[in-house]
Amino acid sequence: MISTRGRYALRVMADIASNQEDGYVPMKDVAKRQGLSLKYLEQIIPPLTKNGMIVGVQGKGGGYRLTKKPKDYRIGDILRLTEKELAPVGCLAKGAPVCERRPQCKTIGFWEGLNDAVNDYLDSKTLEDLL
Amino acid sequence: MISTRGRYALRVMADIASNQEDGYVPMKDVAKRQGLSLKYLEQIIPPLTKNGMIVGVQGKGGGYRLTKKPKDYRIGDILRLTEKELAPVGCLAKGAPVCERRPQCKTIGFWEGLNDAVNDYLDSKTLEDLL
DNA sequence: CATTTACCTACCTTTCCGATAGGTATATTA
DNA sequence: TAATATACCTATCGGAAAGGTAGGTAAATG
Numbered sequence: 001m002i003s004t005r006g007r008y009a010l011r012v013m014a015d016i017a018s019n020q021e022d023g024y025v026p027m028k029d030v031a032k033r034q035g036l037s038l039k040y041l042e043q044i045i046p047p048l049t050k051n052g053m054i055v056g057v058q059g060k061g062g063g064y065r066l067t068k069k070p071k072d073y074r075i076g077d078i079l080r081l082t083e084k085e086l087a088p089v090g091c092l093a094k095g096a097p098v099c100e101r102r103p104q105c106k107t108i109g110f111w112e113g114l115n116d117a118v119n120d121y122l123d124s125k126t127l128e129d130l131l
Numbered sequence: 132m133i134s135t136r137g138r139y140a141l142r143v144m145a146d147i148a149s150n151q152e153d154g155y156v157p158m159k160d161v162a163k164r165q166g167l168s169l170k171y172l173e174q175i176i177p178p179l180t181k182n183g184m185i186v187g188v189q190g191k192g193g194g195y196r197l198t199k200k201p202k203d204y205r206i207g208d209i210l211r212l213t214e215k216e217l218a219p220v221g222c223l224a225k226g227a228p229v230c231e232r233r234p235q236c237k238t239i240g241f242w243e244g245l246n247d248a249v250n251d252y253l254d255s256k257t258l259e260d261l262l
Numbered sequence: 263c264a265t266t267t268a269c270c271t272a273c274c275t276t277t278c279c280g281a282t283a284g285g286t287a288t289a290t291t292a
Numbered sequence: 293t294a295a296t297a298t299a300c301c302t303a304t305c306g307g308a309a310a311g312g313t314a315g316g317t318a319a320a321t322g
Contacts, residue, residue, distance in 0.1 A: 001132050002219050004311065007238065014237050026267065035232070040312055042269070049268090058268045059320025075241065084309095088132040101166070106145055106261045107138065110206070117252040121245055130237045135280065157298065171281055173300070180299090189299045190289025215279095263322100270317075277310075287300070292293100 002083065005044050008036055009082035010075065012045070014130045016054065017070045024063030047081040070131060076122030086122075088114050133214065136175050139167055140213035141206065143176070145261045147185065148201045155194030178212040201262060207253030217253075219245050
């Protein structure tokens, strides 16, 4: 399942895209428009700035701004950064220990297929599709 | 995303399919072969019997048995019965209250698409594919 | 210098997953 | 008929994680 982190991140990105005419968009405004907690958003955003998806400028008149055109953001990329884990099952998760039943496991291939299906869909859509 | 309930259910179904020559397969044996807790499996199984996916016979010599050929079980059907919730986001869940932001929500269409993509994949595979 | 913003870190509360536990009902076999 | 083996039922529980709150610091602007 997708948590609020990823869902809110998408809404934030779409909101910035819609409001960044030529200046910077304060997260305070985004929070108010979207009806979300500013403090909570503040701890969801960092992975996006650290990976160059958006730029943040401090001080008066500051805020956030996209670094690319909406069309050039794959939703999968946004979610993979903000969501703690996207894999459908634990054994396909990032830091998962190698499952000892792996050799005899009859379902792993099926789960890998599901994982691929999900990621293919996420990568087939862009931020522009949300606007 | 997918919990142990659905994952174990698949392993149980595959195990029964592989061991039900012409008699009934005791859950005790399944638990031992799969390395899972019998008591936990016992509370995962009921939805499968109540919906006619398998039949359970009590008493000595009893156990479980498939009601159809492995090829006729869509994995999606098994998971929708055993998994508490398959929807990728809360607002698409079974008993979810209507979201008040629905009219202005720009992401709901995207999530519905993901939900469809997942279910399409799950319904494209059968129990036979796991054997 | 005052204000506004991003940025950082700790903590907290509730939910729920993943089980454990103890029992009852029902059928078979000796 | 007694003993046994099974399915079936219901309550409880510990730990982890989600989802958020809170309070601060750093930097830029007017």
